[in-house]
Amino acid sequence: MSTSRQPPAITIAIVNGAVWTGEPNRPWAEAVALSGERIAVVGSTSEIRSRISPETRLIDARGGMVVPGFVDSHVHFLSGGMNLASVQLRDARTPADFIARIKTFAASVQPGTWITGGDWDHQNWGGELPQRSWIDSITPNNPVWINRLDGHMALANTAAMRAAKVPPSGGDVAGGTIVRDGSGAPTGIFKDNAQDLIDPAVPDPTAAMLDRALDAAMTYVAERGVTSVDHMGTWADLAVFERANKARKLRTRIYAAVPLSTWGRLRDTVRARGQGDSWLRIGGLKGFVDGSLGSHTAAMMKPFTDAPSDSGLLVNTPEDLYSWTSSADKSHLHVIVHAIGDRAINLQLNIFERVERENGPRDRRFRIEHAQHIAAADIPRFAELGVIPSMQPYHAIDDGRWAEKVIGPERARTTYAFRSLRDTGARLAFGSDWFVAPPTPLEGIYAAVTRRTLDDKHPGGWIPEQKITVEDALRAYTTGGAYASFQETEKGSLTPGKLADVVIIDRDLTKIAPETIRDAKIEYTIVGGRVVFERVNAAH
Numbered sequence: 432m433s434t435s436r437q438p439p440a441i442t443i444a445i446v447n448g449a450v451w452t453g454e455p456n457r458p459w460a461e462a463v464a465l466s467g468e469r470i471a472v473v474g475s476t477s478e479i480r481s482r483i484s485p486e487t488r489l490i491d492a493r494g495g496m497v498v499p500g501f502v503d504s505h506v507h508f509l510s511g512g513m514n515l516a517s518v519q520l521r522d523a524r525t526p527a528d529f530i531a532r533i534k535t536f537a538a539s540v541q542p543g544t545w546i547t548g549g550d551w552d553h554q555n556w557g558g559e560l561p562q563r564s565w566i567d568s569i570t571p572n573n574p575v576w577i578n579r580l581d582g583h584m585a586l587a588n589t590a591a592m593r594a595a596k597v598p599p600s601g602g603d604v605a606g607g608t609i610v611r612d613g614s615g616a617p618t619g620i621f622k623d624n625a626q627d628l629i630d631p632a633v634p635d636p637t638a639a640m641l642d643r644a645l646d647a648a649m650t651y652v653a654e655r656g657v658t659s660v661d662h663m664g665t666w667a668d669l670a671v672f673e674r675a676n677k678a679r680k681l682r683t684r685i686y687a688a689v690p691l692s693t694w695g696r697l698r699d700t701v702r703a704r705g706q707g708d709s710w711l712r713i714g715g716l717k718g719f720v721d722g723s724l725g726s727h728t729a730a731m732m733k734p735f736t737d738a739p740s741d742s743g744l745l746v747n748t749p750e751d752l753y754s755w756t757s758s759a760d761k762s763h764l765h766v767i768v769h770a771i772g773d774r775a776i777n778l779q780l781n782i783f784e785r786v787e788r789e790n791g792p793r794d795r796r797f798r799i800e801h802a803q804h805i806a807a808a809d810i811p812r813f814a815e816l817g818v819i820p821s822m823q824p825y826h827a828i829d830d831g832r833w834a835e836k837v838i839g840p841e842r843a844r845t846t847y848a849f850r851s852l853r854d855t856g857a858r859l860a861f862g863s864d865w866f867v868a869p870p871t872p873l874e875g876i877y878a879a880v881t882r883r884t885l886d887d888k889h890p891g892g893w894i895p896e897q898k899i900t901v902e903d904a905l906r907a908y909t910t911g912g913a914y915a916s917f918q919e920t921e922k923g924s925l926t927p928g929k930l931a932d933v934v935i936i937d938r939d940l941t942k943i944a945p946e947t948i949r950d951a952k953i954e955y956t957i958v959g960g961r962v963v964f965e966r967v968n969a970a971h
C-alpha cells in the first residue's frame with residue numbers, strides 16, 4: 432500500500448495570481464494549493480491545475496495579488512469590536528458635528544447606559560479639547576466616557592464624573608493629567624493615568640457582550656485581509672479568547688499579551704498550560720513607558736515645541752520598568768513595551784541592553800511598540816540589540832497633519848523612521864493599534880509607501896526620505912509580524928507546510944501607482960484553509 436506516499440488532497444487551489452510568497456529565495460509564483468489547514472504547493476498555474484480533484488475549490492485570482500495573510504502586530508481587539516457598536520466620532524470634523532453625533536447616539540440608548548468608545552480627534556477641528564459642558568445638556572441621563580482615538584485621554588460628562596465620585600478639586604494622579612478650567616474645576620478631560628479615576632465606574636461588559644465584540648472584531652478584520660493579530664490587553668480579554676477557542680470559534684489567530692507587571696502570573700500560567708496553539712498563543716507581556724504625542728504625554732528629551740515648559744511624562748518609573756523587564760526575561764517571557772517619545776524609547780532601549788547583558792544571550796525579540804519619535808542616535812540600536820520596532824504606518828499619515836507643530840521640524844526628521852530603521856537592519860513589524868486606527872493593512876501599506884498625510888497637504892510625502900517600498904511594507908505585515916511573535920516557522924509566508932493563511936487582493940500592489948494602493952480591494956481572506964471572507968461581487 433502506498434497511501435502514505437500519496438500527495439495530500441488539494442482542498443483549495445488559487446490560480447492565475449501574482450503570488451508574492453514572502454520567501455526570499457522564491458518571491459513570486461502564479462498559484463497556491465492548500466490542503467486542509469496547510470499550504471501544500473506553491474508554483475505555476477499548470478502545475479497546480481494538474482493536482483486538483485473534483486473536490487477542490489478552484490479560485491481564479493484573475494491576475495490579482497496573492498499574499499500571505501496579514502499580521503496586525505498591535506491591536507486592542509475587544510475594544511475595537513465594542514467600539515463598532517458605539518458612537519462613531521473618529522471623523523467628526525467640527526465641535527458641532529461631535530456634539531450632534533453624541534446627541535443622536537444618546538437618543539438611541541436606554542437612560543442610564545454608559546456611552547463609551549467614540550475615538551474622537553480634536554485635531555480634526557484645530558486642537559481645542561472638548562469639554563463636558565459641550566454635551567451635558569444633551570446627555571443628562573447617560574454617563575458619557577468617550578476616548579480620544581489614541582486612548583490616552585478621554586472626556587467624561589458630568590453624569591460620569593458624578594458616578595465616579597471625582598472630587599471637584601485636587602485629586603491629581605501620578606502619570607496623568609486632569610484638565611481644569613480657570614476656576615480649577617475639571618473640564619471633563621482626563622489624560623493617561625488620570626483615566627483611572629473614571630474607568631472603575633464603568634460597568635464591566637457582560638460575557639455575552641464581549642463574545643459579540645470578539646465576533647464583530649473577527650469579521651471586521653477578515654474583511655481587511657487580517658488573519659492574525661497581536662492583542663495588547665488584559666487577563667479578562669484572554670478569558671474571552673479562551674472561551675472562543677474552546678468552542679472552536681476563532682477565525683483570527685491571536686497572540687494575546689497581558690500586562691507586564693503581571694509577569695509572575697504569566698510565568699505560572701505558561702508553566703502549567705504551555706503557550707497555546709496556532710489559534711491562541713500566550714507568552715507576551717505588554718508594558719508602557721509613556722503616553723502619546725497627540726495628548727502631549729509622550730516623554731521627550733526636550734520640551735514640546737508648542738508647550739515649552741512640558742516634555743511629557745512617564746506612566747511608570749524606570750525602576751519598575753527595569754525590574755519587570757528583567758524578571759519577565761529571566762522567566763523566558765516576551766517583553767513588549769509601548770514607547771513613543773525619544774526619551775521613553777531611549778530609556779527602554781537602555782533597559783533592554785542592560786537586561787541582555789545581565790541575563791545573557793537568548794532569542795528574546797524584545798519589542799518597542801510605536802517607536803514613533805526616535806533620537807537619531809538610537810535608530811541603529813534597534814538592529815544592534817535585536818529589538819523589533821512594532822510600528823503603525825497609518826499613525827504617520829494621521830499625526831503627520833499636526834506633529835511638526837508639536838515637535839518641530841528637526842525632530843520630525845526621525846519620526847516614523849521606517850526607512851532608517853530598515854536600512855540599519857531592524858526587523859519591522861507593522862500593525863494598526865486598532866481601535867486607535869483602522870485595522871486595514873492596505874491603508875498601512877499606502878501610508879508607509881506614500882507618507883501622504885490624511886489632509887493631502889503632503890502629496891510627495893511627509894518626510895519623504897522615510898518612505899519604503901511596497902515589498903518592504905508587505906514584509907512588515909507578514910514575515911515581520913510572524914517573527915515578532917515567534918511564529919515565523921508556522922506562518923508569515925506562502926511556503927509549503929505552513930498554515931494556509933492567504934489573502935487575495937484585486938490588483939498587484941507592486942504594479943500600480945502608489946497613491947492608488949488604498950483603492951485596492953480584498954477579494955478573499957483564508958485562515959487555516961477556510962475562507963472567512965469573500966467579496967460578494969467577486970465573480971469567480
Ligand SMILES: [Zn+2]
Pocket residue numbers: 505506507663864867
Ligand atoms: Zn495600543
